[in-house]
Amino acid sequence: MSANHSNKRLSDIPFSVLDLSPIIAGGTPAESFRNTLDLAQHVEKWGYNRYWLAEHHNMPFIASSATSVVIAHVASGTSTIRVGSGGIMLPNHSPLVIAEQFGTLESLFPGRIDLGLGRAPGTDQRTTFALRRDIRSGGQDFPDQLAELRAYFDPSLASGPRHVRAIPGEGLTIPIWLLGSSGFSAQLAGQLGLPFAYASHFSPTNTVPAMELYRRAFQPSKVLEKPYAMVGVNVIAADTDEEAERLGTTLQQQFLNLIRGHEAPLQPPVDSMDGLWSEHExxxxxxxxxxSIFGSPETVKEKLQAFLDATQADEIMVVGHVFDHQARLRSYEIVADIIKS
Known part of the structure; x- marks a missing residue:
């Protein structure tokens, strides 16, 4: 990375939140949505910039499958924080429906809605078929879908005569972000001059190459004059390193279950993962x-700064899968205090 950026400090950039409305063992989606709104109201007060929700399907630990509906729930219970999708998996939907949904959201909550788009299905193949009815659309037509979606908002982008209009939607300015965990969306976001969000929270090895590719490919547009990249990272903060490591075992168990193809609600933390995983796992x-960053305020501050130095992110999106809601709130509060200090 170029040395002239290396003095970027945590207090220089916005911090945001990615929430999947986690369903915990013994809990219900109704409780998840109450906790989601409570977290959003707290982080708004603590100065976070945006609150995004992610589309996943057929996953017993994620309640945010009807993402646009949950965005409306969060936006109606908050007043200043930006609320959006991180992301909507565009190949699962007709671009017209997404334009209408987000046109509705932007009309209800003007100037506060973000539309982050991904091209993965956010689920398994059988569920993909249940959503799409046609498996042939495997994400390769994502650039065409994106162009269609953008033209519903801004008819000047349409390649030919338009007979179908998105109402509400047409004429509204809703920031569109491309999300990715590979180079494809990084390059496309750069070429189109759109903001880019990278999923380092589950695909860390490609983070820096994807950021470099995005910046190299970037063409100024009427949306952005220069590249703007946000990076998602798992952060679990507690008063001590030991407590944070313990809280982090919930996330480790969740990924272990995913690797094994055994999906379950979020599990309570354990004192040690030894005996739960093999060396290979x-x-x-x-x-x-x-x-991922687990630790006390001092540890988290040091590791977040190192992460910022490595990625040169313009914004960091914190992902905090914590079993206990109060501990989850505390984790985000510690991060907010670190940024201000």
């Missing part, structure tokens, strides 16, 4: 969760 998890 431990290694696989370290590859997937390699950028």
């Amino acid at each position: 431990k290694q696989a998890l370290q590859n997937q969760l390699g950028s």
